[in-house]
Amino acid sequence: MTLNDHPTFLRHKLSYTYKNCHWKTMLSYIRRFFKFIHWLYLQYLLNTALYMLEPWERLLFSTLLFAILSTALYSALVFLPHHVRSMIQFYS
Amino acid sequence: MTGTLFSKADKDIEINKNNDCNDLQCEEFEETPLYAAVLTYLSYAILCLFGWLRDFLRQSNIEKKRGAVDPNASLGFVPLYQSYESFYTRNMYTRVRDIFNRPIASVPGAQFELTERMSDDYNWTYRYTGRTISAVNFGSYNYLGFAERTGQCATDAINGLKSYAVSSCSTRSEIGTQRYHVELEQLLANFLGVESSIVFGMGFATNALNLPAIASKGDLILSDEMNHVSLIIGMRISGASYQTFAHNDMNDLEAKLHAAIVHGHPRTNRPWKKIFIVVEGVYSMEGSICRLPQLIELKKKYKAYLYMDEAHSIGAMGKNGRGIVDYFNVNVNDVDILMGTFTKSFGSAGGYIAGRKSLIDHIRIHSHANTYASSMSAPIVQQIISSLRLLSSPEGKKRICQLADNARYFRRKLVDMGFIVYGNKNSPVVPMLLYLPARVTHFNREMLRRGIAVVTVGFPATKLLEARVRFCLSAAHTRPMLDAALAAIDEIGTDICLRYSSRHVHRRLKDL
Numbered sequence: 001m002t003l004n005d006h007p008t009f010l011r012h013k014l015s016y017t018y019k020n021c022h023w024k025t026m027l028s029y030i031r032r033f034f035k036f037i038h039w040l041y042l043q044y045l046l047n048t049a050l051y052m053l054e055p056w057e058r059l060l061f062s063t064l065l066f067a068i069l070s071t072a073l074y075s076a077l078v079f080l081p082h083h084v085r086s087m088i089q090f091y092s
Numbered sequence: 093m094t095g096t097l098f099s100k101a102d103k104d105i106e107i108n109k110n111n112d113c114n115d116l117q118c119e120e121f122e123e124t125p126l127y128a129a130v131l132t133y134l135s136y137a138i139l140c141l142f143g144w145l146r147d148f149l150r151q152s153n154i155e156k157k158r159g160a161v162d163p164n165a166s167l168g169f170v171p172l173y174q175s176y177e178s179f180y181t182r183n184m185y186t187r188v189r190d191i192f193n194r195p196i197a198s199v200p201g202a203q204f205e206l207t208e209r210m211s212d213d214y215n216w217t218y219r220y221t222g223r224t225i226s227a228v229n230f231g232s233y234n235y236l237g238f239a240e241r242t243g244q245c246a247t248d249a250i251n252g253l254k255s256y257a258v259s260s261c262s263t264r265s266e267i268g269t270q271r272y273h274v275e276l277e278q279l280l281a282n283f284l285g286v287e288s289s290i291v292f293g294m295g296f297a298t299n300a301l302n303l304p305a306i307a308s309k310g311d312l313i314l315s316d317e318m319n320h321v322s323l324i325i326g327m328r329i330s331g332a333s334y335q336t337f338a339h340n341d342m343n344d345l346e347a348k349l350h351a352a353i354v355h356g357h358p359r360t361n362r363p364w365k366k367i368f369i370v371v372e373g374v375y376s377m378e379g380s381i382c383r384l385p386q387l388i389e390l391k392k393k394y395k396a397y398l399y400m401d402e403a404h405s406i407g408a409m410g411k412n413g414r415g416i417v418d419y420f421n422v423n424v425n426d427v428d429i430l431m432g433t434f435t436k437s438f439g440s441a442g443g444y445i446a447g448r449k450s451l452i453d454h455i456r457i458h459s460h461a462n463t464y465a466s467s468m469s470a471p472i473v474q475q476i477i478s479s480l481r482l483l484s485s486p487e488g489k490k491r492i493c494q495l496a497d498n499a500r501y502f503r504r505k506l507v508d509m510g511f512i513v514y515g516n517k518n519s520p521v522v523p524m525l526l527y528l529p530a531r532v533t534h535f536n537r538e539m540l541r542r543g544i545a546v547v548t549v550g551f552p553a554t555k556l557l558e559a560r561v562r563f564c565l566s567a568a569h570t571r572p573m574l575d576a577a578l579a580a581i582d583e584i585g586t587d588i589c590l591r592y593s594s595r596h597v598h599r600r601l602k603d604l
Contacts, residue, residue, distance in 0.1 A: 039587070042534075042587075042588070043588075043589075045530065046528065046530040046531050046534060046588060047131050047134075047135070047528065047530070048134065048135065048138055048530075049134075049135035049136070049138050049139050049528070049529060049530045050138070050530075051530035051533065051534060052139065052184070052187045052188050052529065052530055052533060053139075053142055053187070054214055057142050057145075061138070061142075
């Protein structure tokens with residue numbers, strides 16, 4: 001059996017690889033994104049010396065940091081518009 | 093981490109002007125970048141905080157104490173251990189202890205075996221799995237590649253062992269001086285071009301026990317601030333006064349010499365009996381070379397004595413391997429006391445002092461290391477004798493050239509990639525700066541994962557900010573080994589951003 005006996009074989013094969021190529025690049029993008037997140041996490045660990053600490057110490061520090069940062073962010077979101085508006089009113 | 097503002101040609105000219113470059117003394121010590129300093133302090137602050145937390149937990153018995161514990165603390169005795177001094181050891185060193193002090197399982201040649209060890213409790217205890225890891229060795233002071241099990245030197249050492257057995261069972265001054273000691277001392281004196289020399293069994297003890305023999309109370313010793321601990325201990329034991337001058341800074345040294353001669357002793361203004369200048373040939377933590385021509389000029393002008401510790405430079409520097417004197421091509425009789433060790437370039441153990449016959453005769457009588465320490469063992473002396481003989485032959489010249497080539501190639505590649513590397517461009521010791529303690533740890537572990545064993549050094553041995561990795565190149569390293577190491581450094585350096593240099597453009601290895 002040669003290739004010429006199945007004229008639709010090649011077309012089916014081509015269409016199959018085209019669809020597969022699509023999924024493969026999407027998967028590689030997702031993989032690269034996860035690798036980037038992992039790299040960012042490694043940078044966070046290295047620059048704050050958490051890399052040398054035990055897992056529970058990392059959790060403790062990260063929790064504290066997240067709590068402080070989220071409180072600051074929430075306060076900014078709630079109070080900044082009012083403060084800015086009253087400052088503009090005061091100086092105008 | 094992109095390129096810098098200036099072109100490379102401008103940068104080179106700037107470096108040359110700043111660093112007194114006449115090709116032999118071309119050194120570079122780039123300043124710490126601000127962000128690296130800030131991050132390092134931040135890391136140590138966080139480690140301190142967690143150290144205090146863990147110490148509190150241990151003190152209040154919530155957590156078990158795993159370090160050394162004073163057994164009689166409750167009985168009212170004076171405390172045995174200073175708990176604050178070991179704060180660093182307990183809370184920072186022990187966490188990453190697996191990267192230091194790795195036991196090895198073979199001869200420390202260019203390729204060697206490390207024992208594999210696992211820890212279940214974060215490096216407080218280890219269990220050995222029994223397997224070994226094969227790795228390229230960038231940590232041993234094997235400059236000329238004499239650490240080998242086979243070859244002429246090994247055969248000679250074995251024959252020495254068969255003829256003379258292991259121990260001489262006596263001191264040099266009693267009945268422990270053997271033929272091979274006399275032969276070694278004569279051979280060494282001829283090799284260095286001096287009148288006479290004396291050898292000791294331990295390199296550290298050579299410094300620590302012979303400085304007291306030549307310096308005493310009423311003398312002044314001016315030592316470089318980066319001098320090795322053995323020299324500092326020797327200075328302290330001797331009872332002489334000592335001052336340090338800034339590293340390789342000849343102006344500072346001249347000012348101190350001038351002040352010493354003009355003012356004399358601090359309170360009584362009596363003149364100093366003798367003034368010594370103590371320097372090292374190659375500083376192993378900085379990779380820099382002492383400025384010998386200027387030192388000799390200063391020494392002659394102010395009539396001081398020069399003591400040069402060539403532990404890392406004998407055999408490794410110079411056209412014929414004769415050390416820094418050979419490297420700068422000065423008269424060897426200008427350096428009063430030449431000291432060196434056999435551990436580094438000769439693949440053996442021990443130290444020597446060489447100089448005028450009157451000096452060596454004085455040391456033979458007055459040195460504690462000669463009178464009380466047992467004399468060197470036969471196979472060790474035989475290894476040094478055969479490696480000294482080999483150095484004068486064509487094969488030795490090949491090793492010296494290979495080492496110089498390796499050193500320059502490796503250093504050039506690292507600098508061109510954008511890493512901060514300290515020191516003279518010809519020195520076989522290449523310290524690369526990593527600054528942050530976590531990056532130091534990660535670098536070490538990643539290099540071992542790629543089959544390259546390196547030595548990283550941190551706080552007590554270096555300044556707090558300047559943690560570094562120190563590559564010790566060897567004549568036994570082949571170009572493929574260096575290339576593998578450079579590829580690994582390039583990869584890890586890109587991954588964790590180790591390219592700190594602002595004087596050189598950051599490049600990947602494949603672009604060089």
